[in-house]
Amino acid sequence: MLSKSQISFIKSLHQKKFRKENGLFIIEGIKATTEFLGSAYRLHSIYHTGNLPAELKGTDTNIKLFEVKQTDLQRISTLQTPQGILALVHIPEEQAFDPGSLRQRFTLALDGVQDPGNLGTIIRTADWFGFSTLICSPNTVEAFNPKTVQATMGSLARVRIHYADLPELIAAAGVPVFGALLNGEDIYRTKWGNEGLVVLGNEGQGISPAVQAHITTPVTIPRRGGAESLNVAISAAIFCSELCRS
Amino acid sequence: MLSKSQISFIKSLHQKKFRKENGLFIIEGIKATTEFLGSAYRLHSIYHTGNLPAELKGTDTNIKLFEVKQTDLQRISTLQTPQGILALVHIPEEQAFDPGSLRQRFTLALDGVQDPGNLGTIIRTADWFGFSTLICSPNTVEAFNPKTVQATMGSLARVRIHYADLPELIAAAGVPVFGALLNGEDIYRTKWGNEGLVVLGNEGQGISPAVQAHITTPVTIPRRGGAESLNVAISAAIFCSELCRS
Structure with missing residues (x-):
């Protein structure tokens, strides 16, 4: 169950201004979530409607896991057909480029x-x-x-x-x-x-x-x-x- | 000025079912309209907000021309930002294929x-x-x-x-x-x-x-x-x- 303020926070990340302000962006679907988990990016939180695959369970205790209702997932999703899982990922700090x-x-x-x-x-x-x-x-x-x-x-x-x-x-x-x-x-x-x-x-x-x-x-x-x-x-x-x- | 029934007819062509039923589809923009005019396709009608380019004027008296308000164009358009001109084109009959x-x-x-x-x-x-x-x-x-x-x-x-x-x-x-x-x-x-x-x-x-x-x-x-x-x-x-x- 998500609070109204959680929902409006995640929805704000649909917009560039709030992504920049909060340093977070949205990814959706099992595949993307799995690939970002195994990458240099840091995940902030995962929102899923249940049936979380084993590889996503307990991988990192710093990532907050939320089981949410389908109707809430629909509210926070950027897709017409949400894919059962959405995650917030930290925008990496701009590294020096050689x-x-x-x-x-x-x-x-x-x-x-x-x-x-x-x-x-x-x-x-x-x-x-x-x-x-x-x-x-x-x-x-x-x-x-x-x-x-x-x-x-x-x-x-x-x-x-x-x-x-x-x-x-x-x-x-x-x-x-x-x-x-x-x-x-x-x-x-x-x-x-x-x-x-x-x-x-x-x-x-x-x-x-x-x-x-x-x-x-x-x-x-x-x-x-x-x-x-x-x-x-x-x-x-x-x-x-x-x-x-x- | 378009009537309510004209608007709802054109809007129905956003859907496959009604395109098939009426044998018409929508194109938008000057470039597409010009290219379809010069092709084997037959145009049915053109809806524009004024400033029709010379090459589209009086080319074919069988094509109905309508000058429409921007608000009406927005209603019939399939785009978020309509391009000033929209045309209906006849779906060609399926020809024998060798x-x-x-x-x-x-x-x-x-x-x-x-x-x-x-x-x-x-x-x-x-x-x-x-x-x-x-x-x-x-x-x-x-x-x-x-x-x-x-x-x-x-x-x-x-x-x-x-x-x-x-x-x-x-x-x-x-x-x-x-x-x-x-x-x-x-x-x-x-x-x-x-x-x-x-x-x-x-x-x-x-x-x-x-x-x-x-x-x-x-x-x-x-x-x-x-x-x-x-x-x-x-x-x-x-x-x-x-x-x-x-």
């Missing part, structure tokens, strides 16, 4: 991606292809948005998301910068070398001029049909696939 | 894809890569669902969507059948030949056993990281990209 860690590898960087579902799908895809870090410009949608978290399907627990001023980070990292643009070289003929940032832009506007100025290799996925553009998560996936092609 | 048209080319086939956004993104991606036809199993989500239409970004006007019993169609077409499965051969080493169907399955269950029985080449996108699976639209895009690699 730009040198971008050398000798490839890393995706997002410049102003706005759709939370797109960001979530990109995190899931990056995780599949083994990219452990994702760089986001400050105006990219928040990674702890419930729609983003849901679309990652648990991958948020494994991929480090670092928000940074892209021009500054690029200057500090000193690696080649590939940019997804409409007038670049053919992605299938690009010589990638062994390191670099791969920048994808905003859904409508693409890569901002300030970041475009730093691109060393503009790259294009050749168009054969009539669509004007590709969804940004689709472009990101094709870049990941090309970088991982053996 | 299985022989699947020879000497590659075509995507979806087996039970449920999410309307995924279907729309797949249609947009197929259009970008020049695939002019998409095959869908009967239990795949409806292509005229407003969320699907929106996610296609106008590409629905160019890609023919054909719903068909996949095992029957496969038998009639007599082409190789590639299937996106978790235990297939490496997509980067697949010998594609010059024709085939590429089957992608349901978001949770994958390809149904009845269709799996017809797969001649199971194909896998190699996993290097921790995610359990890829989003189906992401997988579809990587298959399209590999098929179009020059």
